[in-house]
Amino acid sequence: MTDEIKSKDAASGSGGMETTGHVWDGIEELNTPLPRWWLWTLYACIIWAVGYMIVMPAVPFPTSDGWDYTKGLAGYSQRDVVRGEVAKSEASRAIFENRIASADLAEIRNDEDLLAVSLAGGAAAFGDNCAPCHGSGAQGFTGFPNLNDDDWIWGGSLDDIYQTIAHGIRWEEDDDTRYSEMPKFGVDEILEPADISDVVQFVLSLSASEHNAEQAVRGAVVFEDQCSACHGESGQGDRTMGAPNLNDALWLYGGDEAAITQTVTQARYGVMPAWQGRLGDATVKELALYVHALGGGE
Amino acid sequence: MSTSAAGGDGTETPSSLQSSGVPADRKGAPHRIEVDAVNAKAKRSGYAARVKIHPKRVSGRFRSIKWAVMIATLLIYYVTPWLRWTRPGDAPDQAVLIDFQTQRFYFFFIEIWPQEFYYITGLLILAAFGLFLINSVAGRIWCGYMCPQTVWTDLFIYVERFVEGDRNARLRLDKAPLSASKFIKRFIKHAVWLAIAVSTGGAWIFYFADAPTLARELVVLEAPVTAYFSMGIFTFTTYLLGGFAREQVCIYMCPWPRIQGAMFDEDSMAISYRDYRGESRGPHKAGTGWEGRGDCIDCRQCVAACPMGIDIRDGFQLECIQCALCIDACDAIMAKVGRPRGLIDYESEANLERLAKGEPRQSHILRPRTLLYAALIIGVAALMSLTLFTRSTLDANLIRDRNPVFVRLSDGSVRNGFTVRAINKLHETRQLTISITGLEGAIMTRGATHGSPDDLTIVVGPDATKAEKFYVSLPRAALAGTLKGGAANLVFVIQDPVTGQTITEKTSFRGPE
Structure with a gap:
């Protein structure tokens, strides 16, 4: 057949090849037959497709319980593959998780490999569990501490942070939770409004903020009587009972006159859940190391 | 649909009429004409089987x-x-190695990291332009x-x-x-x-x-x-x-045969049959003269030698890979019959036309197309060699914290976090010193988690990278005077004291506006 269409008539524009008769700008379209093997390739693909549908999961069909699908002879399932991969990665992680669980925090901190694994695990756990309140960058919000800074209400050492995460703050279900309560000086009428106003001016003076000096002098007496037991003589705070340092530049609930007045009047009662039961000891350790490494750890 | 019968060109065939079941008494019925559609199925298949090619051995x-x-x-x-x-x-001591595990490409004295893959891209560009150039010159x-x-x-x-x-x-x-x-x-x-x-x-x-x-x-x-x-x-x-x-x-x-259609012009060399010399072709008897006929004796040695199975005398064709074996085959025959070699030869289309008209051959290797390709090749090669041979064995990336952008500390100072990723392309451990400049009053520290908080160095292993966190803080007193619109310029200097290699990374220090 090739001989039939391939004449040796070189004079013709198409070199003697059979054409479709289509001509554009003097260019003729040849009518070259498709190679036979190309056709076989198509058939082979069709056979492959049919075979694939039989061997692999393929055709969906409705059942009384919803949709199902043909499972295929090979019994392949992407979900099984994923489950296998997850199990494999858990097994490989378990080696580190076990070491982290059995090591104490100082040991982990001094082991480069364990520390790297802990920080990565801690970052993931933080994103899943802590970020809703503390923010994805641990930057905190009003009432929820910024964990990047160097101001720690209950302590910023590794062990302190671990304790806080493990048992929470004012989390009544946990017997070892950190607990303290500030009196509601206004609501419970412990102090007169004028005394509150004076002591607020004194507190403002502690951190060298703008304040009324005359009121502050009177407020110092109130502070001495009512506040210094927890916040210290000079307002330096006491971490053992979670009393914030009032001298520094950082304020969990705001450092202006209105915010401090509100704090003194109705007090604050920040609550954080205990995580040990929920996340397990290894993850709590990882979280402690992660938070400690955010920049403010002591 | 069309039943073909030999020799049918409109002649009436009453016998076939009867055999097809039409009653003989239907005298007025239309007559059947023996004609086939030009594209009748029976005549041609849409598919062609491969014709096996047996190329003949040639030497030359x-x-x-x-x-x-x-x-x-x-x-x-x-x-x-x-x-x-x-x-x-x-x-590894293998001269050429693509190492997926450690993500390195080794080529003799060159070692390429994944982020330098553009060298491979450059090589591919060079290869492409090389093909374009060689194609426009010599097919x-x-x-x-x-x-x-x-x-x-x-x-x-x-x-x-x-x-x-x-x-x-x-x-x-x-x-x-x-x-x-x-x-x-x-x-x-x-x-x-x-x-x-x-x-x-x-x-x-x-x-x-x-x-x-x-x-x-x-x-x-x-x-x-x-x-x-x-x-x-x-x-x-x-x-x-x-x-x-x-x-x-x-x-x-x-x-590629399709693409090179665009690379090819009338001055490109190609395997060509000099039809002006060869035609009219025909068998030649030894001892007879060559007047009034062409040099082609139609021996078809060129066709027999062709691994693509084509006849080069049909002219320039898509199928021709220009392997030049037909030239050798024809030259041997020309020597045998005593005619000059080169009836089939490398020749440009323009020269074929000139020679056919009796004009002298002209060479046009230097033309805009080839000059452009050559210039591009030289340009890309020069750029690549320059960057390859001046690239440093020390590199560093600086990533500033963005979440949060800055942190206010208890003493009222502002702190920014930076991650320095050092890249050591030497095969030995190096200790790099990290320092900052350009920001009056700024202090650099390490976090407490780092073993020694005052250690402002990074130890990076051989042929490895290492990322370390550094904190820069600006005291409260310096804030107002230094930050313009909440930002100030800051420069990190990463230095290898042994080799003296220094990398400066410009960044900015952020604070409250």
């Missing part, structure tokens, strides 16, 4: 060049993974001499010829009934083909692992499954494409 200057190129390219392919190159430290040199498909097909045809004999012997063998000798010949041929195919696939995987180690593992069946799998795929494709598909690859699968 181009065949010699092709042998030399074949030996050179095959040697490069098979031997390269076995070349050794001493490198310091733990680096499909790549296709005819260097393409793996051509080289391996040539090798497979050589084996076929060695085992089964030359063209005529192979044609006879194809037609012969199966006998013991035919079976043995076929068996030997396929066995050798498969051996070549296996070694081709085998050589390929050696580029991706230490060749001597992998070779031993392959033999004792301890190599990774992917090695056997890759080898199997390459074995199969080599055997299929070199033994069977051959010219079908060039005609139907490869895009």
Whole structure:
């Protein structure tokens, strides 16, 4: 057949090849037959497709319980593959998780490999569990501490942070939770409004903020009587009972006159859940190391 | 639909009318005309079977060049993974190695990291422009001499010829009934083909692992499954494409014949038949004169020699890979009949026209197209060499914290966090010092988690990267005077005190507006 269409008539524009008769700008379209093997390739693909549908999961069909699908002879399932991969990665992680669980925090901190694994695990756990309140960058919000800074209400050492995460703050279900309560000086009428106003001016003076000096002098007496037991003589705070340092530049609930007045009047009662039961000891350790490494750890 | 009958051109055939069941008494019925549609199905198939090609052995200057190129390219392919190159430290001593595990590409004295993959891109650009240039000057040199498909097909045809004999012997063998000798010949041929195919696939995987180690593992069946799998795929494709598909690859699968249509012009050299000299063709009897006829004696040696099975005398064709074997075949015949060589030769289309008109030949190698390609090649090559040979063995990336952008500390100062990722391309451990400049009053520290908080260095292992966190803080008193719109310029200096290499990274310090 090739001989039939391939004449040796070189004079013709198409070199003697059979054409479709289509001509554009003097260019003729040849009518070259498709190679036979190309056709076989198509058939082979069709056979492959049919075979694939039989061997692999393929055709969906409705059942009384919803949709199902043909499972295929090979019994392949992407979900099984994923489950296998997850199990494999858990097994490989378990080696580190076990070491982290059995090591104490100082040991982990001094082991480069364990520390790297802990920080990565801690970052993931933080994103899943802590970020809703503390923010994805641990930057905190009003009432929820910024964990990047160097101001720690209950302590910023590794062990302190671990304790806080493990048992929470004012989390009544946990017997070892950190607990303290500030009196509601206004609501419970412990102090007169004028005394509150004076002591607020004194507190403002502690951190060298703008304040009324005359009121502050009177407020110092109130502070001495009512506040210094927890916040210290000079307002330096006491971490053992979670009393914030009032001298520094950082304020969990705001450092202006209105915010401090509100704090003194109705007090604050920040609550954080205990995580040990929920996340397990290894993850709590990882979280402690992660938070400690955010920049403010002591 | 149309029943064809021989010789039908409108003549009435009453007998067939009757046989088709029309009653004889229907005198007024229309007469059936014997005619076929021009595209009647019975006449032609939409598919054509491959016609097996049996290229005839030729010898001559181009065949010699092709042998030399074949030996050179095959040697490069098979031997390269076995070349050794001493490198310091733990680096592999294989001269050319694509190491996926450590993500390195080793090429003799060059070591490329994944982020430097643009060198490979540059090489591909060079290769493409090289092809364009060579194509516009001298046609499909790549296709005819260097393409793996051509080289391996040539090798497979050589084996076929060695085992089964030359063209005529192979044609006879194809037609012969199966006998013991035919079976043995076929068996030997396929066995050798498969051996070549296996070694081709085998050589390929050696580029991706230490060749001597992998070779031993392959033999004792301890190599990774992917090695056997890759080898199997390459074995199969080599055997299929070199033994069977051959010219079908060039005609139907490869895009290059189409692309080069755009690279080719009337001044490009191509394998051409000098029809002005050859026509009119016809058999020539020894001793008779050559007046009034062309030099082509229509011996069809050029067709028999062609691995693509075409007739170069039909003119420039898509199928022609320009391997020049027809030139050798024709030159041998011209020598025999006492005519000058070069009836088929490398010649440009423009020169063919000039020569046909009796004008002298002109060479136009230097023309805008070739000059542009050459300039691009030189430009890209120069740029690549410049960056390759001036690139540093020390690199660093600086990433500033963005969440939060800055942190206010209890003493009222503002702190920014930065991650310094140092990249050490030397094969020895280095200790780098990190310092800051350009920001009055700023203090750099490490977090408490770091073993020694005052240690402002990074120790980065051989041929590795290391990321470390650094904190820069600005005292409360300095804030107002320094920050403009909440930002100030800050420069990190990463230095290797041993080599003196220094990298400066400009960044900004952020604070409250």
